[in-house]
Amino acid sequence: MTFSGTQLTAMHAPLLGVNIDHVATVRNARGGFFPDPVAAAQLAVEGGADIITFHLREDRRHIRDDDVVRLKEAIGVPLNFEAAVTDEMIAIIERTAPEHVCLVPERRQEVTTEGGLDVLGQLARVSDACQRLAAAGSRVSLFIGADPGQIEASAKAGAPCIELHTGALANAWWAGDTALVEAEMARLKAGIQLGRSLGLRTHAGHGLALSSDLPMARDPRETSSAFMVAALPDVAELHIGHALIGRALFVGLRQAISDFKAEAIRGRAFSTV
Numbered sequence: 337m338t339f340s341g342t343q344l345t346a347m348h349a350p351l352l353g354v355n356i357d358h359v360a361t362v363r364n365a366r367g368g369f370f371p372d373p374v375a376a377a378q379l380a381v382e383g384g385a386d387i388i389t390f391h392l393r394e395d396r397r398h399i400r401d402d403d404v405v406r407l408k409e410a411i412g413v414p415l416n417f418e419a420a421v422t423d424e425m426i427a428i429i430e431r432t433a434p435e436h437v438c439l440v441p442e443r444r445q446e447v448t449t450e451g452g453l454d455v456l457g458q459l460a461r462v463s464d465a466c467q468r469l470a471a472a473g474s475r476v477s478l479f480i481g482a483d484p485g486q487i488e489a490s491a492k493a494g495a496p497c498i499e500l501h502t503g504a505l506a507n508a509w510w511a512g513d514t515a516l517v518e519a520e521m522a523r524l525k526a527g528i529q530l531g532r533s534l535g536l537r538t539h540a541g542h543g544l545a546l547s548s549d550l551p552m553a554r555d556p557r558e559t560s561s562a563f564m565v566a567a568l569p570d571v572a573e574l575h576i577g578h579a580l581i582g583r584a585l586f587v588g589l590r591q592a593i594s595d596f597k598a599e600a601i602r603g604r605a606f607s608t609v
């Protein structure tokens with residue numbers, strides 16, 4: 337069997353995890369049932385999402401417990417269940433048995449997940465969670481900053497995967513701060529290399545966007561943060577929520593997903609497979 341260049345690149349492009357939390361945020365603004373994040377997840381799968389990502393927060397500000405049950409029943413692609421390392425969340429995940437879990441830090445006052453998980457500072461607790469979740473059949477990933485100490489601690493904790501927090505890169509990109517973008521890209525690259533040397537599978541996410549979503553004054557042909565991160569060799573999955581759901585308001589969910597997937601393929605093609 338022979339493959340064309342485009343097919344090869346698509347095969348090697350990072351998988352796209354679509355985070356549906358913000359559909360639930362809009363629903364919860366009025367309570368009730370609409371718009372339904374589970375219906376959005378079904379549409380996202382039809383539109384090409386490889387993974388459905390959601391975060392059940394302690395305060396249930398977006399995804400609710402009944403959404404988790406319905407997602408498990410309705411969605412045919414892997415679910416990536418994001419949660420804090422608490423006894424309550426670990427028990428819910430054990431009951432749900434999603435294909436993937438991403439352990440994240442959580443502070444009630446934060447607007448979104450602002451920093452990475454401190455694995456180093458709570459190694460025993462995170463190791464225990466990794467063991468329990470692996471025993472429940474879930475593949476565990478730890479959402480951390482690209483910091484060598486945290487990456488090494490993640491390997492020690494027994495997690496097979498890490499997700500590198502791209503928030504600092506994304507903020508620098510939105511601000512048009514080229515020097516900071518370069519510094520953050522170098523940090524991510526070094527983190528990915530270290531992860532690879534420790535046998536970890538690496539994912540990335542937070543704040544990633546397309547250039548056509550930049551403010552009017554900026555050039556829509558600028559290299560996007562989604563492209564840059566997809567171009568990093570060895571990033572196996574991208575997890576994207578806010579900018580994708582925001583874009584869907586203008587172009588529809590299917591189109592937004594296909595735009596982000598196309599960007600991931602272009603980025604990966606640039607990185608020479």
Ligand code: PXP
Nearest residue numbers: 449479541542543575576577578
């Ligand atoms: N990855 C993780 C672990 C997250 O917690 C989130 C949401 O905060 C994302 C990716 C997606 O970030 P965003 O919504 O900014 O695209």
